[in-house]
Amino acid sequence: MSSEVPAGWPRISSALFYDDAPAAIDWLGRAFGFVTRLKVEGDDGSIVHSELEYEEGLIMVGSTARGTDGRKSPRSIDGANTQSLFIYVADIEAHYARAKAAGAKIVAELETKNYGDEHWVDRGYAAVDCEGHHWWFAQRMSTSKKQTA
Amino acid sequence: MNLPDRARVTTFVAVEPTEAFAIFTEEIDQWWKRGRRFRFGGQGTLRFEGGRLVETLASGGEFEVGRVLVWEPGARLVFEWRGTNFAVDEITEVEVRFEGMNDGTQVMLEHRGFSKLRPDHPARHGLLDQAFTDMMGRWWGELAMAYRNHVANKAQPPLA
Numbered sequence A: 001m002s003s004e005v006p007a008g009w010p011r012i013s014s015a016l017f018y019d020d021a022p023a024a025i026d027w028l029g030r031a032f033g034f035v036t037r038l039k040v041e042g043d044d045g046s047i048v049h050s051e052l053e054y055e056e057g058l059i060m061v062g063s064t065a066r067g068t069d070g071r072k073s074p075r076s077i078d079g080a081n082t083q084s085l086f087i088y089v090a091d092i093e094a095h096y097a098r099a100k101a102a103g104a105k106i107v108a109e110l111e112t113k114n115y116g117d118e119h120w121v122d123r124g125y126a127a128v129d130c131e132g133h134h135w136w137f138a139q140r141m142s143t144s145k146k147q148t149a
Numbered sequence B: 001m002n003l004p005d006r007a008r009v010t011t012f013v014a015v016e017p018t019e020a021f022a023i024f025t026e027e028i029d030q031w032w033k034r035g036r037r038f039r040f041g042g043q044g045t046l047r048f049e050g051g052r053l054v055e056t057l058a059s060g061g062e063f064e065v066g067r068v069l070v071w072e073p074g075a076r077l078v079f080e081w082r083g084t085n086f087a088v089d090e091i092t093e094v095e096v097r098f099e100g101m102n103d104g105t106q107v108m109l110e111h112r113g114f115s116k117l118r119p120d121h122p123a124r125h126g127l128l129d130q131a132f133t134d135m136m137g138r139w140w141g142e143l144a145m146a147y148r149n150h151v152a153n154k155a156q157p158p159l160a
Helices: A021-032 A092-101 B017-026 B130-155
Strands: A014-018 A035-041 A047-054 A057-063 A084-088 A105-114 A120-128 A134-143 B006-013 B045-049 B052-056 B062-072 B076-081 B092-101 B104-112
Touching: A014 A021, A021 A035, A021 A047, A021 A057, A021 A092, A035 B130, A047 B130, A092 A105, A092 A120, A092 A134, A105 A134, B006 B130, B017 B076, B017 B092, B017 B104, B017 B130, B062 B092, B104 B130
Parallel strands: A014 A057, A084 A134
Antiparallel strands: A035 A047, A035 B006, A047 A057, A105 A120, A120 A134, B006 B104, B045 B052, B052 B062, B062 B076, B076 B092, B092 B104
């Protein structure tokens, strides 16, 4: 048995489902800065498979119309979510401005959170995407001296 | 019966469109995956030559995938596509578009004309509905990632 992870893949990646997956892929690029490294579309234009990168992070985006695994878009179930995604970015101010300009709904405004001298300081915000998935973005501002020692 | 006609894959490479086009065409034998699942004759050498895409077979023979219909460096490439089990008049078409985006190139490949293949065509492996074009899309997806990885590996600065 091999525990090897294929090149270009993190050990864990999530697949997110959207009613209009092609539009969501474009939106995630525009608003959050994802790069579509692979998009496979079927004859009807729905997504067969996709891989979107954010630096070394990776998600897949799929169409709710495909698959037999009970996939739903949050917008079809009153915005319910069973997970949210958390991403560290290099420049939180720029990321926030970009997301807001692209129409992301900001549900927690940019805020710096100091967890105390023995912990860390993060600056981040939360947004809801084009179909209601929840996302947190943060920039690590400082790490405690104790942790880095 | 309207059979599904096309599959599409999109990838992104971090080089300019002119270079993306040049690598796609001139280095096709380097990035195109090897083996029976991906090569026409299994072990051959693939290249664009004399207005055609051909695979030179290990036996010394040659298989013509199809003629090049459009050759616009840095922008668009269209070529005919025949599998080894296609009849002479069964021709599909592949279009590749290169569009500059975010300091790189979005490469979109569309393979179309599958609806012309009869329902019992061996290339379908028994798949009549969108499952066939999905399968072709996944196949092209593997090739698109091989192309993308080839471009990325080239872009690495040489070791000091």
